[in-house]
Amino acid sequence: MSNVIQIERLNKTYDSGFTALRDVNLSIRKGEIFALLGPNGAGKTTLISIVCGIVNASSGTVLADGHDIRRDYRAARSRIGLVPQELSTDAFETVQATVTFSRGLFGKPANPAYVERVLRDLSLWDKRKDKIMALSGGMKRRVMIAKALAHEPDILFLDEPTAGVDVELRRDMWNLVRGLRERGVTIILTTHYIEEAEEMADRVGVINHGEIVLVERTRELMDKLGRKELRLQLAEPLATLPEALSDLPLSLEAEGQELVYRFDARHDQGDVAGLLRRLDEQGIAFRDLRTRESSLEEIFVDLVHNGRKGD
Amino acid sequence: MNLHGVKAIYRFEMARTWRTLLQSIASPVISTSLYFVVFGSAIGSRMVEIDGISYGAFIIPGLVMLMLLNESISNASFGIYMPKFTGTIYEVLSAPISPLEIVLGYVGAAASKSIILGLLILATSRLFVDYQIAHPFAMVGFLALTAVTFSLFGFIIGVWADGFEKLQIIPMMIVTPLTFLGGTFYSVSMLPPFWETVTLFNPVVYLVSGFRWSFYGVADVHLGVSLGMTVLFMLVCAGLIGWIFKTGYRLRD
Numbered sequence: 001m002s003n004v005i006q007i008e009r010l011n012k013t014y015d016s017g018f019t020a021l022r023d024v025n026l027s028i029r030k031g032e033i034f035a036l037l038g039p040n041g042a043g044k045t046t047l048i049s050i051v052c053g054i055v056n057a058s059s060g061t062v063l064a065d066g067h068d069i070r071r072d073y074r075a076a077r078s079r080i081g082l083v084p085q086e087l088s089t090d091a092f093e094t095v096q097a098t099v100t101f102s103r104g105l106f107g108k109p110a111n112p113a114y115v116e117r118v119l120r121d122l123s124l125w126d127k128r129k130d131k132i133m134a135l136s137g138g139m140k141r142r143v144m145i146a147k148a149l150a151h152e153p154d155i156l157f158l159d160e161p162t163a164g165v166d167v168e169l170r171r172d173m174w175n176l177v178r179g180l181r182e183r184g185v186t187i188i189l190t191t192h193y194i195e196e197a198e199e200m201a202d203r204v205g206v207i208n209h210g211e212i213v214l215v216e217r218t219r220e221l222m223d224k225l226g227r228k229e230l231r232l233q234l235a236e237p238l239a240t241l242p243e244a245l246s247d248l249p250l251s252l253e254a255e256g257q258e259l260v261y262r263f264d265a266r267h268d269q270g271d272v273a274g275l276l277r278r279l280d281e282q283g284i285a286f287r288d289l290r291t292r293e294s295s296l297e298e299i300f301v302d303l304v305h306n307g308r309k310g311d
Numbered sequence: 312m313n314l315h316g317v318k319a320i321y322r323f324e325m326a327r328t329w330r331t332l333l334q335s336i337a338s339p340v341i342s343t344s345l346y347f348v349v350f351g352s353a354i355g356s357r358m359v360e361i362d363g364i365s366y367g368a369f370i371i372p373g374l375v376m377l378m379l380l381n382e383s384i385s386n387a388s389f390g391i392y393m394p395k396f397t398g399t400i401y402e403v404l405s406a407p408i409s410p411l412e413i414v415l416g417y418v419g420a421a422a423s424k425s426i427i428l429g430l431l432i433l434a435t436s437r438l439f440v441d442y443q444i445a446h447p448f449a450m451v452g453f454l455a456l457t458a459v460t461f462s463l464f465g466f467i468i469g470v471w472a473d474g475f476e477k478l479q480i481i482p483m484m485i486v487t488p489l490t491f492l493g494g495t496f497y498s499v500s501m502l503p504p505f506w507e508t509v510t511l512f513n514p515v516v517y518l519v520s521g522f523r524w525s526f527y528g529v530a531d532v533h534l535g536v537s538l539g540m541t542v543l544f545m546l547v548c549a550g551l552i553g554w555i556f557k558t559g560y561r562l563r564d
């Protein structure tokens with residue numbers, strides 16, 4: 001598969017002396033949805049801003065669709081659309097005017113039919129003649145997405161697209177993202193809502209303190225680093241764990257009503273059958289059982305706080 | 312060349328002008344008209360002629376320049392400062408558009424607006440004072456050159472400013488005094504020799520002098536010098552803007 005974004009040895013030190021990115025190497029594949037995860041201040045926005053031309057890199061190279069973002073900035077930027085993290089719009093312009101402006105700014109001839117389609121896709125068509133300042137926050141974010149799509153980009157950056165966004169918009173946004181992907185658009189997003197990365201992204205990159213900690217297919221990451229958990233609802237509550245089971249990773253929860261078996265899916269597959277057999281031997285009966293995999297969120301917190309690296 | 316981009320910025324900036332018609336067009340026209348009423352008709356009728364020109368007519372080129380300078384600077388500086396302030400600048404910075412094209416859009420719109428205003432004020436002043444234009448093409452040329460030069464200057468101020476106060480400090484503290492002391496209301500040759508020499512360090516003198524020449528064929532300083540100084544200032548501004556984009560100064564971190 002070809003790389004649509006190729007970042008090599010990228011460094012950024014701001015004028016303040018703060019180093020926001022250290023030796024970042026990252027490749028984004030054509031047509032994928034890539035989620036960049038990291039705590040606040042990790043350098044996500046800085047990274048996106050450099051690729052989009054808003055911030056100058058201190059060193060390193062970035063190719064967008066094979067074009068160097070500095071030397072060949074026209075070709076590179078015309079392929080990229082950006083929805084920035086901050087909500088910033090021209091208060092006095094109408095929705096339609098601002099989207100038309102964006103298209104022109106990116107060097108495309110006017111195309112009212114295309115602009116109409118974008119506005120309709122984002123449920124903005126009815127509001128096209130409204131001044132932006134009269135819109136709600138959610139609507140303004142839709143306007144910013146429409147602006148980013150106005151020039152038909154092949155690569156779309158969404159910087160924290162769902163932060164502070166209502167349920168309806170979030171759902172619409174993901175439908176839009178899926179639709180764009182079907183048309184071959186590559187999508188790079190940052191998010192704090194990790195379930196979304198889990199659900200939407202083909203691959204996940206984790207960044208912390210300006211360094212890429214890991215890049216992995218979402219599924220594989222969860223298989224590799226995920227924890228599994230088996231919860232048994234006991235027929236009779238237990239005060240303490242029987243001595244005979246002390247060699248197993250078991251704990252009692254919910255005031256002795258639940259027995260929880262946790263194992264690391266990375267190292268062992270867990271011997272559930274063995275566990276159940278031994279419970280039976282001890283005469284411990286249960287009414288119900290549930291299994292659960294740890295979410296990307298837990299994996300992420302683990303990675304960031306323990307500095308654990310994937311292999 | 313991204314002509315669609317230049318057009319988009321230009322249109323956007325002009326739309327801002329039409330949206331705020333009262334503030335951007337009516338207010339400068341009215342305030343300049345007040346000068347004509349006070350200095351042209353009321354006081355002017357008691358003043359002696361300067362270089363054989365009635366006082367009311369004499370001050371017209373200077374007043375137009377005064378307004379042209381202020382409007383060019385404030386328009387262009389506001390035009391680039393606002394997107395920086397609201398954050399919408401991200402879009403221009405991420406667009407496939409060159410520094411030259413960005414400047415063409417912003418400065419072109421600011422200068423266009425100033426030129427329109429200048430012509431409107433000239434037309435309005437005709438209601439109060441009788442005047443001739445000896446060299447109409449040169450007059451329009453000076454008008455355009457000054458509008459472009461000071462719009463470039465305004466663009467620099469707008470990039471430099473990181474607050475509304477800074478946005479206004481240069482026009483208020485430097486440009487307005489220089490225009491009042493730049494021969495708008497008097498001929499430089501009316502000053503004592505020492506002050507006449509000092510005045511020659513004021514760039515506005517060259518603008519007003521050249522512009523007045525295009526009306527009445529008389530000038531305080533040689534025409535070529537006027538033109539040369541204006542073009543020089545324009546080149547300095549253009550050079551500074553080139554440096555701004557090259558280094559990213561206050562535009563790109």
Ligand SMILES: Nc1ncnc2c1ncn2[C@@H]1O[C@H](COP(=O)(O)OP(=O)(O)O)[C@@H](O)[C@H]1O
Pocket residue numbers: 014015016018019020038039040041042043044045046047564
């Ligand atoms: N213009 C700037 N000058 C100095 N430091 C900055 C600037 N912008 C961001 N930073 C710092 O760089 C780090 C990374 O910021 P950012 O890329 O916005 O992180 P994220 O988007 O992951 O939250 C933060 O510590 C932030 O304070």
Ligand SMILES: [Mg+2]
Pocket residue numbers: 044045046085159160
């Ligand atoms: Mg951020």
